[in-house]
Every structure is written in structure tokens, then in C-alpha cells.
Amino acid sequence: MKSKVAVLKTSPATVVEDIGRLMRLTEYSKSLPKDHDTILKVNISWHHYYPACSTSPWQYDGVVNTLVEDGYAPAHIIPAHNRTVVINTKKGIVNNHLNTIDWKYGLNPVHLYEDDPPINWQVYKPKGKYRVLDRIYPEGVKIPGIFIGKNIIHLPTVKTHVFTTITGAMKNAFGGLLSERRHWTHSVIHETLVDLLMIQKEIHSGIFAVMDGTIAGDGAGPRAMVPHVKNFILASADQVAIDSVSARMQGFDPMSLDFIRLAHEDGLGVGDPREIEIVGEDISGVNFHFHGQEETLASRGQKLIYHGCLHPLEKILLRSPIVPWSYVASRLYYDIYWYNFIGKKRVRAIMDTEWGKLFEEYELSHYEKTHGQYPKTGG
Secondary structure, three states: OOEEEEEEEOOOOOHHHHHHHHHHHOOHHHOOOOOOOEEEEEOOOOOOOOOOOOOOHHHHHHHHHHHHHOOOOHHHEEEEEOOEOOEOHHHHHHHOOOHHHHHHHOOOOEEOOOOOOOOOEEEOOOOOOOOOHHHHOOOOOEEEHHHOOOEEEEEOEEEEEOOOEEEOHHHHHHHHHOOHHHHHHHHHHHHHHHHHHHHHHHHOOEEEEEEEEEEEEEEEOOOEEEEEEEEEEEEEOOHHHHHHHHHHHHOOOHHHOHHHHHHHHOOOOOOOHHHEEEEEOOOOOOOOOOOOOOOOHHHHHHHHHHOOOOHHHHHHHHOOOOOHHHHHHHHHHHHHHHHHHHHHHHHHHHHOOHHHHHHHHOOHHHHHHHHOOOOOOOO
């Protein structure tokens, strides 16, 4: 039986309703039992708004709106946010206008680096066999206990990535399941993503993904990309299949990407496009011709540490008391230099499009004035 991936073209005027149609094309509710809480794994890859970088407000809105319309109680919908050492997630929630959606539906986000409610990080021993994580973390692989027994919906975007060529549903679990020491795994990132998908298959009552390709990013992702308006949205219960379809749409051979091929070989999903059923849009002729080969000074340095001449020094540079140097360097490069001298021009170009106008409409104070007070049905 083929895995199913839904793909639709959309527009700023119809995107929220189109996401509902997209999800229902996959019969998503069969994958997400309503008697379990549902985690929304939001992707915030930067605290600035940068198109295609993080979960968009219309993506978030469309998913929650569909769940509520189909009988999933808002009190049992849990947005989950991780933290990295170089990203201020709470600032990112505001700057990406995701707080508007929390306000609209009365949702109470969980921050996995805090303990209210208790996150209960715990060592997890899988039924299956790890490829690499048990070697990276010999003291035990810790995951948030709050995830166990719950549905999860991943909210990635269509974009390239400096370490994995493309990033999507499988990579979206990286920030949620692993702690702030997850950068230890970058030298074996493909195998790590496969291990994480194995864990997800064991702990979650259901897994689903809705991917936003309305604006897609090509270049040194997840941050330093060129955004392109593409007007696509994707959804699937198969994390490998949706990443495969996204990769093919971007112009890559999915089975040439190690994390997709290895997950396919391990039976964790379907990566071979010949075994995937596409419903909704005919994408047989779609090719974004993305390259994903652009590098930044920061990404070149990272690759030298993880795969190049500095690899013998990786533990000293990234796992010792001197590691804060890398956090400072990243902040200086991306926040002070790259965003101000390169990124802002690209953001302004997108803000002049209809998607940019829709983004501005999701700013919380504007949204409150335009739409009025929504009843708070969360808890």
C-alpha cells in the first residue's frame, strides 16, 4: 500500500480553508485519535521573522482551525517550543505572529526548556536499535516525557539546509526530542534523524505533518536563504514520504538524501517517489530548481568542525567549557551582520507581496482590532 501525500496550490485569500481541505484529503483524523492530546511541534528557526524560515501564522492557524472544526478540543491541543542556544524562542513567537493564533484559540504553549508544566525529561530505551544516538549519549538518550502517549503534528516549511540538503518533517523532531546538546549529533545528522523517527513511532499515539511551501527557501538554510513565493502546501501521516515529495519538488533526488534513504530502508516510511501516492495537485512537472549549495561564513566553519580539518577538535570546541564562543560567533554573524546587511532586503521584497500583506494582518494588535475578541476555549 502506497503512502499518501496531499499537495495543493493555495493563495493568501484561501490558505486557512485550503489547509483544512489538504488535511482532510489525507484522512488525517485516522492518524490522530481524538481521545489523546495533540502536540503541535512549531518550528522557530530564528527569532526574527524571515520568510520560509519558521512556521508561518497561516500554517499554524489553518491546522488549529481544522482540528477545532473537526472536534479536537482546544484544551487538548498543545503547542510545543524548543530552544537553541542561539535562538530566543519567546521573541520568535511574537515576531513570527504565532502568538496571535494562541490568542485566537486560547492555546497554552509549552516550552520544553522550562518546567511548567513538568516536561519530565527522561532516558528513553527504544524497542528498536539506535544507529548512532546511544554512542553520542552513552549516559542515555533523554526525551521529554510530556510527549509520550500523545499525538504530534509537525509544522515545518519547504526549505534547504546546510547539513541535510533539505529540511522538513523529520528534521522538525530534532528540536523537540533532543535537549540543547543536540548539536553534538551534527556530524551524524542523517542517522540521528532516523533514530528520532524510530523513537517517535514508538512513543506517539499518532504522527502527522503539515508543511508550508507558500514561501520556500533556497540557500544556506535554515536561516540564510533566498525566499521564493511558490504557493504550495503539503500534508501527510508519513514523515519520510512528505520529505521525499518536498525534496523532489525542490529539484532533488529524494533517495540521494541519506536521511530519507535510511528511513526508507529501515521501514520507518516511504522515501521512494514511485511508492508514494500524490493526491490533490498534479506536481509531475513541478521543479523549483533549488540548489541548496550556498554557504555562509558560519556554515563553512561548522562544516570544518563536523566534517573537515577541525573535526579532531570537535569535542574541545563544542563540548567543553569553551563552547560559548560558538554561540557568540553565531549571534554576531547572523543577527548583527547577515540579517542587517543581507536578510532585511529579502524580507522587504516578500513584504511587498500578498503573502507579506497577510503576514502583517496576523500582527496581534492589528488582528484584535480587525477580528474582535475570540472566546477562550483552551485551558
